[in-house]
Amino acid sequence: MKKILIDCENVGFHYGHSTVLENISLQVRAGEFWALIGPNGSGKSTLIKIILGLLKPDEGTVKLFGHSAESFKQRERIGFVSQKSNSFNSGFPATVLEVVKSGLTRKVGLFKGFSKQDEQRAVDALKIVKMDSFSTSNIGELSGGQQQRVFIARALVGDPDLLIMDEPTVGIDQKNVASFYSMLNDLNREHGIAILLVTHEIDLVTELASHVACLNRSIHFHGVQSDYRKMDDEHISSWYGHPVRRVHASKGDMDK
């Protein structure tokens, strides 16, 4: 059995009197690719914040790599990319390489210089996301999709086992979304990095993901992708809160 990286057990969370999450039990294992889907306001970002240790659950427990989330020290084992990463304007004074290296500050220390080896790691991370030819460009001069690739490289530079992403394709134009997902597919299949991806793209991404979790305050389905695909749209619509019709993209669409 593969190692459990994220283990949520009966997690509950409230903002004031409003219950946002209840009874969430979810396990993400090494090498798996999870899509976390659900309608607006269903608690996806809140669950991610709890997993990242930014919010404390009111009920239940979260373990990361077998340790309680509070005592988990090896934060570099988890890379995080949010939906707000791609927001630099053209005047922002940092190169692509500098942005990627900033992902090492937790490891290296804020006031220590970067070594040659750190530099090389940043270049290697940029190669993985196919952005190495932009290393000296100013981050603000890149498109939203390119910036988001750089943020993936920044999340990868610490050599994580797990990448958590909260709607990383927000702001990326539709024609670049498929190639972005294709890159995630490579990260997962070729580099063995486990992925937990929050997304609204219920068609494309569930072709990619090995597992799917459907959230709307509680988990309505979690399991392997093939079982998710067998569910009928009416069933999904009933917990989604509005009609959902999935269009099954072929895997070929992803590789374009």
Ligand SMILES: Nc1ncnc2c1ncn2[C@@H]1O[C@H](COP(=O)(O)OP(=O)(O)OP(=O)(O)O)[C@@H](O)[C@H]1O
């Ligand atoms: N800081 C906060 N204080 C109070 N309520 C909040 C706060 N953040 C989120 N909420 C509420 O909690 C619920 C879940 O929000 P959350 O952002 O987790 O949902 P989501 O599934 O990520 O939504 P979306 O798909 O729209 O990004 C929503 O009703 C939201 O209004």
